[in-house]
């Protein structure tokens with residue numbers, strides 16, 4: 001019996017000779033990531049272990065991205081704790097101050113995560129790196145502490161579900177729309193404990209930015225990982241960034257999948273997920289009249305330069321609707337710089353948008369764009385749970401950058417066609 | 422170990438933002454976190470809770486973020502254990518690593534009513550609704566995870582064995 005891509009990566013990282021889905025195995029970790037919310041808890045666990053050395057400092061990455069620039073005294077203290085620890089343990093992949101980007105946009109950009117890697121992160125959207133052909137999964141802080149102490153993690157070997165996107169993409173459809181459509185189909189627990197392997201001609205046609213968006217939201221279907229096989233585009237992306245060797249794996253033709261599904265992209269229009277679950281997705285033509293108070297363009301899901309280009313194309317020469325707040329957060333300093341160089345920042349400012357620094361900020365209701373009671377937002381982020389962006393009585397809708405930008409102009413959830421025609 | 426308390430019912434897909442909203446994550450202090458436990462699902466929850474009470478929820482409990490603040494808040498609030506039809510995978514891991522007992526039973530989750538007094542025998546996984554007299558079996562815990570619980574969580578396990 002052949003092996004899936006996920007199984008091949010696990011096999012390359014464990015001493016266990018044979019394993020099958022459901023077995024618990026120990027796996028060597030290539031990268032262990034934490035942020036300003038989860039690292040403090042991991043550091044406390046680390047200190048409680050009685051051991052006092054990081055197994056391999058080169059494999060640890062800390063990014064202070066959630067409540068930064070520090071929004072209050074408590075978050076400043078949390079960041080200081082991580083900063084002190086990073087210094088004491090000589091962790092070089094430590095991103096603070098002007099080097100901070102939203103972690104899952106930053107790590108691929110810096111070449112810190114590569115095809116064939118086994119990566120864990122104390123952040124659920126660590127699954128983003130699956131788009132590079134890596135096995136990447138979110139864990140809690142204690143697992144993370146264990147990995148930085150021992151270099152290993154335990155994992156229950158998952159089965160793989162396969163999803164193939166055929167056909168050509170409709171206008172304004174990107175990775176966000178495909179993944180919202182998939183989650184709408186299988187539900188927020190449709191991939192529970194499984195790996196989603198996502199491929200097909202439509203996915204091959206997407207650039208890495210759009211693929212990262214897709215893998216990013218695998219967790220919104222409950223999945224352990226969302227892997228897209230690496231191809232020449234992946235190689236072109238990582239080749240210029242990697243500073244260590246990497247391996248491209250592909251699934252064997254006779255690999256065992258628990259399920260297979262095919263979608264025809266001819267039927268997939270731009271998607272919007274209604275409150276309060278990502279599975280409540282529907283095509284833009286079925287949205288109806290939804291007035292909004294805020295638009296957020298950013299996050300690890302859709303805060304890359306490709307997303308900002310799409311938004312700028314729609315907002316160029318137009319004005320944000322009166323009474324609506326449009327917040328644009330480039331996800332990393334490099335993206336911010338490129339957006340400046342390409343003139344996108346000027347387009348946003350001229351349109352009346354607010355430009356913020358690279359931070360998670362409003363995505364998790366942290367700061368910089370919190371919703372009041374009864375307000376509605378449309379965001380290019382990945383979660384629309386109750387209270388996610390502020391008051392428990394506020395509402396979040398999710399979409400890709402094209403619908404978000406168009407909606408910022410009209411003041412209600414709109415298709416780009418409405419604005420451009 | 423036996424857990425006994427009143428059942429507090431919650432629905433499907435209770436996410437970590439409902440268990441402990443991100444706006445409170447500028448601290449990891451259990452004493453702070455517990456005050457906001459389940460706040461966005463039921464603002465009255467913490468004030469109504471007695472020590473030992475039990476959360477009974479539907480499918481996919483703990484979905485969303487990887488924050489360990491979720492099991493920390495539940496534990497610190499005084500909840501003795503959580504029963505659900507199914508758990509989201511990171512929450513499942515975190516609970517074992519942190520020592521919050523969790524039990525998977527579709528039947529118990531569907532039949533136990535709000536306020537019923539429930540008893541759970543952790544070693545056998547038998548759940549008894551003392552109000553109705555009905556008994557339920559929960560899904561067995563894999564041996565590796567049992568070992569983690571015996572050792573007192575993942576960090577204690579590493580301290581004892583020198584590895585994972």
Ligand code: SF4
Pocket residue numbers: 066102103104123125299300301359360363364381382
């Ligand atoms: S942008 Fe949002 S989803 Fe992404 S890491 Fe930050 S808080 Fe999490």
